[in-house]
Amino acid sequence: MAVLPGNAELAKLFNQGLSDQQIANRYGTTRQAVNLRLQNMGLRRTPEMIVKVNDLVPWNVKSVRDEEGPGHHTAYPLETLKLYLRRRLGDPDMSKRQLADARRFLKRLRKHPALILDYDRSRSTGFFWRERTPEDCALILAWPAHVPKDRPHMDLLEPPPEDFDFDDGRD
Structure with missing residues (x-):
């Protein structure tokens, strides 16, 4: 042992x-x-990859249950967005399930290019897909007007190139 x-x-x-x-x-x-x-031992870390991904999420996501309903921090659309971003950043430590979820997110982006992911904390589910508007530019998600777009890796929030794929032989 x-x-x-x-x-x-x-x-x-x-x-x-x-x-x-x-x-x-x-x-x-x-x-x-x-x-x-x-x-x-009391030693915990947030991996750098997770920090980068969380920095790309522009919403103040509800994280606790309140009188209006559950938190949204573990909602499937948010989780798959984060997995998609981790893979786009080249995270080598993703499980097969995580890679499959990231691929599903990519597939949805490709199947419905006119839709973007949006968030409304007053909705019971929080996240929803909606039609892209001119204000959304080329991003794959709705960026709140009050949030500056000066974050590193913003290019990852644009649709991936047509030849981009997650297939790296790890299946």
């Missing part, structure tokens, strides 16, 4: 920026075992 290093060495690897998977590979164990141990 594989054994992880002591807390001091594990913290050192964590602070050097090694991913849970890289640490697991080094010690012949699972990513989940590394993650659990780091959590028990």
Whole structure:
């Protein structure tokens, strides 16, 4: 059975920026075992890829249940948008299920190019697809007028090139 290093060495690897998977590979164990141990040590991280993707989501998404209904932070359209963006950024750590969901989002974009994803926190489901308007420009989602469009990787919110595909042989 594989054994992880002591807390001091594990913290050192964590602070050097090694991913849970890289640490697991080094010690012949699972990513989940590394993650659990780091959590028990009080060490948590948001992967850089997730930070980049979250920065591209322009909406203030409702994250808790209130008198008007459930939160929307785990809604399928938002989750698949984030997975699509992770794949466009080249995230190598996506599961087969996550890749399949990202592909479904891409397929929907291609099948319905006149539709964009929008968000209204007062709706019970939050997210919905609607017809593109001239104000939407070429983005795949509705960008709120009050939110500046000066974020890195904004090009990923435009429709992908026709020859773009997620097929990388990892299926």
